[in-house]
Amino acid sequence: MSDYRTVPTICPYCGTGCGMLLEVFGGELTGVLPWKGHPVSDGKLCIKGWTSHEFVGSPGRLASPIIRRGDAAGEVSTDEAIGLVAGELKRVVDEHGPDSVGFICSAKCTNEENYLVGKLARAVVGTNNIDHCARL
Amino acid sequence: MAIKDRARDIIGKEVDGVLAFRPEGGSHVPHLFNADDIDQMAGEYPAGERYPVSSIVRRLQAARPGVRLAVVVRGCDERALIELEKQGQVDMEHLVLLGLACDGELAGTCGCAQPYPSEVVQGEKVEGGLDLGMVEKLEGLPPGERLDYWLSRFAACVKCFGCRNVCPLCYCKECALDEPGLVDHGEQPPLLPVFHLIRAVDMAGRCVDCGLCEEACPIGIPLRTLYRKVGEVVESHFEYRPGRSPDKKSPLSVLGTEEDVT
Amino acid sequence: MSRKPENNNGKDEVKILAFLCNWCSYAGADLAGVSRLQYPPNVVDIRVMCSGTISPYHVLKAFQMGIDGVLIAGCHIGDCHYIKGNYMTYKRFQVIRDVLEFIGIGEDRLRLEWVSAAEGEKFAEVIREFTGQVEQAGASPLRTRWEENPANRERIRKAFKPLLP
Missing domain, CATH: 2.20.25.90 (ADC-like domains)
Incomplete structure (x- = not known):
């Protein structure tokens, strides 16, 4: 090499x-x-x-998901983190309706990822509360 | 292909690595070849793909003291290396230069004084000529118009720092352009014209007219015109051109003798 | 810094920044003061240990901030307290002056003088002369931010070819 x-x-x-x-x-x-x-x-x-090379090795970067419970925050697996987020979103939508949640996507994601978030918001959850950091 | 042949001859013997270009997807990108991958070295050097090889040499030598390198150089790259050595940044003893002459078209558009290095391995030498057309045109304008010209160009600066990042002679760890007392952070355009004048005066006795700054500017600010004028100023007052002599140091880097100032 | 808005016999009220070296020119200025020599009040001075420590950045920043003229005063060649500091002053001055002229700010806004500690009268004379010279050149074009003037926005637009036709 x-x-x-x-x-x-x-x-x-x-x-x-x-x-x-x-x-x-x-x-x-x-x-x-x-x-x-x-x-x-x-x-x-x-x-x-x-300067885009600077963030790659930055010590501030998250290496794994972190869940805060009360005052303690601990590293967890991706599966557990996604499970928690999906479960909570579903709970809020069930209790308060689809428009009680919102989605924000990013220019750092690919077009395909942004499209999927749109589908998730509109087709799966049933809300049009969706925005993008560039107001796309 | 003469440079590639020469590189193949010396790799693993006189030198440990050859800094040249690797073809990738239609482009030619900088790469340090060793004996294992020397055959992948590109044999052609398109005019539109010039990189600051002297900066890369400087960093390689700093991190690997004593390493023996060969590097493909055009006229401007050799001037930069000569100037960097005088400033203690590069070691020419452990460097083999593989000289590449710029072709007629590039020599014409680039407009530097010498579009070939001292020893040419590949390419036909074409005589250049320092293109001072824009400098002279501006000197013919009245001062008010000249100031408007410069400020209207500087005003579109997006502070990408490309001119500084790509310059082979810019290696300061703490740069004046980052100094909050001189240039306010977070302002765009930056304070005009001090941002660009700081670079201009720093180029006195350093700029070798490689043109990478203007190529890196997304706006197309005529930086080369400004730095060429600075080069003329230094030549007229001190009879000094950066990159020509391996011995004579820039008069702005040494106190000098009384003859210099009387 | 505040500036009197009214004109001065039809000429602009100019502000001059003088960099004076501690050993010679500042002492010369002091002597001018002690001797009660009269010279225009447009000058603000900054004492530095040697004129060779004056960076081109300081001079450029002064013009950026709207100063109308900059004077650099040091020891005579051969008399520098640090032996050769003023050699660098002289060399740098030539570069800065020519760059200012090329940009269009004007070389008559920058002056270099050698003033010794005994030359109080010379200091006063230099200030009188230089103030007159800067008044002649008028207020610095950089007193206000150039790009904020709507008239100049058009110049910026014209300066660059449009990216789209």
Whole structure:
């Protein structure tokens, strides 16, 4: 494996989809270079793209779901977390009706994921309380 | 393919790694080759895919002291390396330069003074000529119009810091552009024109006219024009051009002698 | 900083920032004061240990904040308290001056003078002359934020080709 290599990829931040090269040095993500010749970004990036390598290894990132019970917060498995969320959503919808819950999706998700949230909100739960960080 | 042949000859012998380009999905991206993957090295170097290889060399050498590297360099890359060595950032002793001459079209659009390195392994040398057309045109304008010209360009800056991030000669760990006393955080456009003038004066005695800054600017601010003017200023007052001599240091990096100031 | 709005015999009221080195020019300014020499009150001074410590950033920031003129005063060549600090002052000054001229702010807004501790009269004369020169150049075009002026929005629009036709 090469000590220094660049990996072409797409910036995760917004819907523009600028091309960038992730610099991998000694097995670690150390930086970003703009992807020259990319049809969308043509070798240019915004500040979010230039710093998008910083969050990957950040110690503040969640490594697993966390559930808070009272004052204590503990790491749990994904299955348990999803189970809790689904159960509680269902309980609220059963007790107070579909419009008592809302859904928020994100530009950091793919279009397909945003579509699925829309389906979940409208077809499964039966509400149109859905919004997007870019007001999509 | 002359550079690739030379690289194959020296890998594992004179050098441990070759910093060159790997073809990927139609693009050519920077990659450090060793003896195992040297055959995947690209043999062609499209003009539209220039990267700050001298910055990568600097970081590689800093993290792996004593490593022997070869690197594909154009004229501007070699100028940057020469200047970086004088500033103590790069070690040319452990570096083999694989010189690439820029073709006529690139030399024409890029407009730098010397579109080829001192030793060319691949490519036909084409004479360049420092393109000062825009500088001279601006000098012909009255000062009020010139200021309007510059501020209207600077006003669209989105503070991506691309110009600084991609510059081979920008390596300060604490950058003046991040200093809250000089440039307010969170303002867009940044304070005009001090944001761009800070870079401009820092380029005095450093800028080797590679043009990566203007290529990285999403707005297309004419940075090269500004930095070329700074280069002219430094040459006219100090008879100094960054990247030419491996010995003569930038006069703005040393106190100098009394002759310099009288 | 506040500025008197009324004009001064038809000329703009200008504000000048003077960077004075501790050992020579600041002492020279002090001497001018002690000798009761008269000079215009438009100057605010900042004492630095050596004119060589004045960064180009400070000068540029001063203009950014709306200062109309900047004076840098240091020891004479050969007399610098730190031996060669003023060599750097001189070299940097030339770069900053030419960049200011090229941008359109104007090279006559920046001046470098060597003033020794004994040259009180010279200091007063420099201030008189430089104030006149800056008044001639007028108020700095950067006194207000250029991009907030609606008239300049059009210039920004015209400066860049549209992304879509």
